[in-house]
Amino acid sequence: xxxxxxxxxxxxxxxxxxxxxxTSLQIGTGTVTGVIGRNGSGKSTMxxxxxxxxxxxxxxxxxxxxxASSLSLVERARRRAILSQETMLAFxxxxxxxxxxxxxxxxGSDRSSDDDIIIASAMAxxxxxxxxxxxxxxxxxxxxxxxxxxxxxxxxxxxxILDEADSDLDLLGRRVIDDVVAAHARSGSTAVVVSHDVNxxxxxxxxxxxxxxxxxxxxGATHDVLTEPILSAAFGARVIVERxxxxxxxxxxx
Amino acid sequence: MSARRWLIATALLVVLLAAVAIAxxxxxxxxxxxxxWSIRAPRVVMALLVGSGLAIAGALxxxxxxxxxxxxxxVGVSAGAALGAMAAVAVGASFNTVLTAxxxxxxxxxxxxxxxxxxxxxxxxxxxxxxxxxxxxxxFAIAAIAVVSALSTSAAMRSIxxxxxxxxxxxxxxxxxxxxxxxxxxxxxxxxxxxPLDVMSLGDRAALATGVDVTRVRYRSLAAVILLVAAGxxxxxxxxxxxxxxxxxxxxxxxxxxxxxxxxxALGGALLILVADTVARVAANPVEIPIGAITxxxxxPVFFLLIxxxxxxxxxxx
Numbered sequence: 001x002x003x004x005x006x007x008x009x010x011x012x013x014x015x016x017x018x019x020x021x022x023t024s025l026q027i028g029t030g031t032v033t034g035v036i037g038r039n040g041s042g043k044s045t046m047x048x049x050x051x052x053x054x055x056x057x058x059x060x061x062x063x064x065x066x067x068a069s070s071l072s073l074v075e076r077a078r079r080r081a082i083l084s085q086e087t088m089l090a091f092x093x094x095x096x097x098x099x100x101x102x103x104x105x106x107x108g109s110d111r112s113s114d115d116d117i118i119i120a121s122a123m124a125x126x127x128x129x130x131x132x133x134x135x136x137x138x139x140x141x142x143x144x145x146x147x148x149x150x151x152x153x154x155x156x157x158x159x160x161i162l163d164e165a166d167s168d169l170d171l172l173g174r175r176v177i178d179d180v181v182a183a184h185a186r187s188g189s190t191a192v193v194v195s196h197d198v199n200x201x202x203x204x205x206x207x208x209x210x211x212x213x214x215x216x217x218x219x220g221a222t223h224d225v226l227t228e229p230i231l232s233a234a235f236g237a238r239v240i241v242e243r244x245x246x247x248x249x250x251x252x253x254x
Numbered sequence: 255m256s257a258r259r260w261l262i263a264t265a266l267l268v269v270l271l272a273a274v275a276i277a278x279x280x281x282x283x284x285x286x287x288x289x290x291w292s293i294r295a296p297r298v299v300m301a302l303l304v305g306s307g308l309a310i311a312g313a314l315x316x317x318x319x320x321x322x323x324x325x326x327x328x329v330g331v332s333a334g335a336a337l338g339a340m341a342a343v344a345v346g347a348s349f350n351t352v353l354t355a356x357x358x359x360x361x362x363x364x365x366x367x368x369x370x371x372x373x374x375x376x377x378x379x380x381x382x383x384x385x386x387x388x389x390x391x392x393x394f395a396i397a398a399i400a401v402v403s404a405l406s407t408s409a410a411m412r413s414i415x416x417x418x419x420x421x422x423x424x425x426x427x428x429x430x431x432x433x434x435x436x437x438x439x440x441x442x443x444x445x446x447x448x449x450p451l452d453v454m455s456l457g458d459r460a461a462l463a464t465g466v467d468v469t470r471v472r473y474r475s476l477a478a479v480i481l482l483v484a485a486g487x488x489x490x491x492x493x494x495x496x497x498x499x500x501x502x503x504x505x506x507x508x509x510x511x512x513x514x515x516x517x518x519x520a521l522g523g524a525l526l527i528l529v530a531d532t533v534a535r536v537a538a539n540p541v542e543i544p545i546g547a548i549t550x551x552x553x554x555p556v557f558f559l560l561i562x563x564x565x566x567x568x569x570x571x572x
Contacts, residue, residue: 086457
């Protein structure tokens with residue numbers, strides 16, 4: 001099985017503090033992996049290393065078989081797209097302009113000839129095509145997030161990384177994110193999703209990574225990992241996992 | 255550029271040419287060939303160079319720092335350039351020379367490095383700190399200029415006031431020749447960053463994730479700012495708010511894309527400085543109003559407006 005991402009003994013130390021202890025991890029292509037853990041457990045650090053945004057202190061990161069440190073910024077941007085919690089825009093660019101920036105890494109390549117089609121279909125998929133000419137800064141929070149989703153969809157990468165992209169969204173907004181991940185996975189692509197909403201992740205993730213104290217506590221298929229002993233240890237409190245017909249339910253005791 | 259943007263650019267160009275024609279004709283003295291060629295013409299060309307340089311520099315600073323309030327005059331770049339030029343003249347360099355312009359660039363570069371490095375937080379520039387650092391650097395530069403001028407016996411020091419409030423009265427053809435190359439290189443650098451600056455509007459993390467080398471684009475933009483501003487400051491002094499006023503007016507009309515923004519800001523800045531300088535020359539005849547005073551009167555209210563708007567917007571000062 002080939003891997004979309006492989007971490008080989010990576011660790012991150014900043015300012016004398018270990019943010020990520022030596023970690024190895026393989027994410028198979030075509031899988032949807034959820035990453036959970038408490039705040040400060042190292043989720044974001046691991047994700048930044050995985051996306052090669054952050055150079056690890058030790059170890060190496062392979063993106064689709066190639067050492068990430070040997071790939072140019074553009075080459076990395078052709079392999080993975082990232083949507084983070086925080087989306088900002090310094091100036092009032094239009095919806096279409098912002099979505100079109102997703103095509104930045106493909107500029108000058110063979111694949112740039114389809115730019116207009118890809119941008120249009122990404123906007124339509126997120127339901128923001130009607131807002132095409134509007135300034136993104138004038139939109140609501142949910143609409144803005146959809147514009148940025150359309151942007152990373154337009155980037156057209158085999159690996160999609162969502163770093164708590166759902167944190168400021170309402171129920172419907174979260175469903176939009178889930179749909180994007182599902183569509184991405186159906187096309188054979190890989191997704192890694194960090195979220196605090198374990199129950200939602202459980203519905204569409206094939207695998208989970210559980211983090212605590214800068215270490216991976218568990219990694220494996222959803223049903224193997226989302227168990228009371230593993231989650232209780234990771235969250236430092238008793239966690240109840242119920243297996244139901246429609247999936248899993250993870251919650252704290254009443 | 256779209257048809258509408260071309261139309262606006264053409265209209266600006268026509269108005270600019272008309273302003274040039276008027277500027278060459280009006281003044282205290284009769285417009286003899288000698289006066290027009292050796293006094294007014296270099297002053298007009300200098301106005302075009304300095305005005306377009308300041309306006310492009312403002313757009314570049316705002317874009318590369320993601321900060322709509324950035325202006326070379328406000329964040330200390332101009333003051334650093336003035337101190338550099340002043341120091342050069344104090345030790346015997348002449349006005350309107352490439353040497354003085356180059357030393358002004360060094361002063362501006364030092365000010366830029368100080369202000370930008372102080373304002374970086376989590377590897378990205380922070381809005382309020384940038385402006386506060388600019389206040390500190392400007393205050394230091396003004397104080398240093400005062401000390402240098404008090405100690406200097408150079409005859410050129412009598413024109414000290416030009417540096418604090420700006421005037422194009424000392425423009426000569428030599429000055430034009432010494433400023434033009436700096437502005438030309440600055441414009442070329444600016445042209446290379448227009449596209450990436452659009453994407454940098456997303457903030458460093460997202461821009462990096464789409465393959466934009468934000469550090470390189472930022473350094474290149476700031477290098478262009480220094481070249482576009484410093485050489486002009488060496489000849490005409492500090493003229494604030496042009497880099498703030500012009501790009502904002504342009505964005506309101508054609509939107510924030512940096513390609514059209516830089517082109518139209520160049521035309522708009524040239525027009526603003528030329529008109530302001532013509533007014534400065536003839537309005538209170540025979541006295542000249544400092545041009546920096548005119549741009550400040552226009553620019554300060556706009557600055558207040560922008561502060562209010564930036565605070566009100568989502569994310570506030572962040």
